Amino acid sequence: MNNLTIEGLGKCYDVAPPEGERAARFSPRELVRGIRNRLNGATEEPVQRSKLEFWALRDFSLQVAPGTILGIIGANGAGKSTLLKIIARVTPPTVGRVVGVGRVVSLLELGAGFDAEQAARENVIMNAALTGVSRAEALQCFDEIIEFAKMQEFVNTPLKFFSSGMYLRLAFAVAVKMQPRILLADEILAVGDLAFQERCLEHVEQMGREGLTVLFVSHDMEAIMRVCNRVIWLDHGKLVKDGDPEEVVTEYQNVSWSQADVARSEKGRTANRYAEIMSVRLVSAAGNEVGAPNVNEPFCLRIRFRTLRARLFVRCAADLRVRRELVFRVIDEETRELPEEGIYDAFMKIPANFLSDVNYTAGVSLGIVRDGKEYVLVNYNALSFMAYSSDTAKMGRTQRVGLVSPRLEWSVEQVEVNNVVA
Amino acid sequence: MLLELGRSLGLLAPAGEARALDHDKWVIDANRAGLRERLHEFWRYRRVLSYFSTRAVKGMYQGMSLGIFWLFARPLLPIAISAFIFGKVLAVPSDGVPYFLFFLTGSCTWMLFERGLLFVSRSFSQASSLMKKVYFPRLIAPFSAILPAVVNFGIFMVLLLGASVYYLVTQHEWYLVIGPRLVLGAAAVVLTLFFTVSVGLWTSVWMVKFPDLKFGLRYITRFWFYATPVIYPMSQVPPEHRWLVYLNPMAPLVETFKWSTLGVGEFPFGPLLSSSVVIAVVFVGGVWYFGRAEAAAVDDL
Known part of the structure; x- marks a missing residue:
């Protein structure tokens, strides 16, 4: 049984017409003309505006079984984030539908739904409310969250004093402790320090084994290969390839990066x-x-x-x-x-x-x-x-750090011997 | 056949777990949810509503260094000035109560509407950054914006009480009504709230679609203010023209409130009824319109 089924999903954005045209559409003269057209029996105003459509996602279908850690890869604008936004209900689809089972928790953007003026406790309660978890439940797992985020000493600090890494730690901790059945993560792990990233990935793997479904968008192919057990590759809103991580990632890398023509x-x-x-x-x-x-x-x-x-x-x-x-x-x-x-x-x-x-x-x-x-x-x-x-x-x-990372030679030589006087 | 019947009655339902899973099932599709579903969801997210509301209030009064004095002085000053101009200079009649008190009472309900409409109209675009990242029923935004206006109303009530005590001390006369008709005054306040949200449901969406409205709204409420019996009593309007004033849904609400607290004017039963009908229509229409526009508006933000 799948706990996420997507059928024929599509999302279309109207690309805004040029500024002048947009203004003209609402100008009094246009309005009067529109009304006159209606009165004269013209059913629709003549199609004159350049309505540009952009399909961020089109004809997309997918079935995901519980325990899948699904990596989603593709170039910028491929529709990865749109897909997550639809599942997170931030934006409604234009066509198609998504059927899912269980609580969805999303980590679409760092610290979304956090109030920087408030301390951790208030924010945890707030985030819980946004995911449909009661105050009592949230307070119950509050200690766990703080421990996972390793911020015991900052419990009473307003979030505006947090670094982005701390934000991430708290956000991730809250997300996973809300016991989601489906977790949406959009490139978010890129922010934390390496040690925490490591812990997050481990945790995601672990939760996957326990039946959590994770949708993980990333440009970090290595992270994708490590934690995902299935990868889909999107391009211009369409599914290009779906399957084994190793295979899909390799093909994606070979095709996409050499194509900058x-x-x-x-x-x-x-x-x-x-x-x-x-x-x-x-x-x-x-x-x-x-x-x-x-x-x-x-x-x-x-x-x-x-x-x-x-x-x-x-x-x-x-x-x-x-x-x-x-x-x-x-x-x-x-x-x-x-x-x-x-x-x-x-x-x-x-x-x-x-x-x-x-x-x-x-x-x-x-x-x-x-x-x-x-x-x-x-x-x-x-x-x-x-x-x-x-x-x-x-x-x-x-580890390689820096914009280049040449392997230069080091040597260590002794210059002097210490004469220790006994 | 029997098997099917049994299944449909839930007798032969598989395991308890599978049913629990079914209960957790959700669907996202291109169609909008029905009104009942939306109200149900609104209720489930009530904690978010209360959180947003309190945050809005805190945001309004946070960082007020002048403290409690300023809280009351800020609304009092413009009212005192207006009362001086209209009451003293222009000598607008006030049905036998001090003009200041008369004007303050009218302002209570009017400001609840005016301020509230401003907050509610802004709410949708203000919550935009959050809406783009997390989901909550969009209706929460306009509804949570009303609380600051209610707090403002509370401040006005305190001012009203204070002014009455002032007149009691200086003129040895107590103007406020204490009696069962206050219930009708409270009803007028509740109706005003409803009306505010109802209009706000429309304007908040327009605010996103047509940013120019930001300036236009204040302009319109100014005119609306003069069309509402706040600075003048209804008794000054020729009887044959009163129905015209009462076409404005705010007019009977302000009148009712004045009648129930100051005991001036008369209880506008008919107009109140018609205004309630208008409010109901605007409200239902607003919920419908808001629901229709919210999806497109979020993408526009």
Whole structure:
């Protein structure tokens, strides 16, 4: 028996018409015209406004058995959060229905339903009320909550003095102690410190074994692979793949991160009359295109470009950014002469154990020199990728932190011997 | 056949557990819940209602450093000024009671409505950030916004009592009625509350859809104020035109309250009845309209 059944679910948003049009619709003149149309027997006002529809989720069906820890992955805007919001009843579906059994607790956003002016106890009672738990019941498990959140010394502190990590701890503790049958978690575990994340994931796993159904949205593929026993992949509101975590995540990584195509790049000029940047990809040492590179192995950034004239001089450069922060810019030290028209590949080799396991965005540029003038092609947003590390010991001292994480050599030498006078 | 009958009667229902599970079952679909279901849900979330209400009141009076004095001085000052202008300068009659007292009494119910309408209208957009994150019956928002107005009404009542004591000391006359007709005054207050929420159900949704209404509302209530017998007694309106004033549902409510507390004017039985009908219609319509619009409005926020 499933404890969550979704049938033909769809959510459509009206994309707001441009500001002017919107205002015009409510202007007195329009209103008068609308009324006159009605009076004259016109059943509907003529369809003139550009009503743009956007389906955040469409034709989505799913059955989830108790004890499933369902990972939901997909690019931004794939409909993951919309799905959770519908199940949490924050937003109603446009079509379709969801049938579920048991109490639903959602962790959609950090500290939602918390009142920053109040201390923990008041907030626990409030949150309980919002999930339909009585005051008495809430107070009963209050001590457990505080203990799980490890905030005994802050019981009487108003929440406005809490750090985001403390917020999360309290929110998570409240959520799991309300004894939900279905738990919705949206990327929320990204906030806490690692030790607490670990505890949360463990707890989620444990509760899954006890029959709790968890819907877990995350971009953290590792967490997904670790705790989930089933993963669905959404793209543009539709279900792409459903199945074994390992399988779905691998396919998702391979497809999505290598797809940031040049043609779709928003800014920058990627073609002129001399040349055109065709694609930017990551390739492994063996020459295969990869979506998510393993940072423990060397790999290359490849710029494929086409020249439209003979005898061009080009110089390549690449930027690597993390959250818009420039990590480094590498410019080819040579300007290279390309005697013939054709398609060329430029490779920038990234050594093993140099990048960290975070999300990078690469921008590339191609400087073309012709007749003493330089023309530059740029693709600021050529590619974004998530590097991962296959290190076994991820936690603790060998963990990779920072925007890059090169493995540099350390040595320790003795310089002097202490002469202890006896 | 018999088997089916037995099952439908629940005699052959499987295990107790499965039935308990059935009880926990919930459905979310594109259709809106019916009125009964919504009221039932509203009741289940009553704790949220009381929590939001008290929070609204606390929010209003938190950080008031001037303390209890200010609590009463704030509403008193504008009323004193208005009473001076209308009563002394313009010499508006007041059915034989001091004009200040007359005006204050009228303001009690009127301000309950005006303030309440303002709070209720704002409630939907104010609760928006929470609504986007957690679920609760949306009707909770407008209903919980009414308590601050009720507290405000309580402050006015204290002022009214204080003013009466003042007149007792200075003029040796006690103007307030103590008697069974106070029950009708209380009924008028309850009706006013209902009317406030009823109108607020409409305006709170409009407030989200048309943000300009934020400024428009004060404008409209100003006119409404003059259409309601607060600054003038009903006796000043020519009898053949009174029905026109009584078309305004607030007019009989304010009159009833004045009649029951000050003993001035007359009990507007017919208008009160018609106004109750209007209120009922606006209320039911408001719940319906609110329910129809809430989903779209939340997505608009």
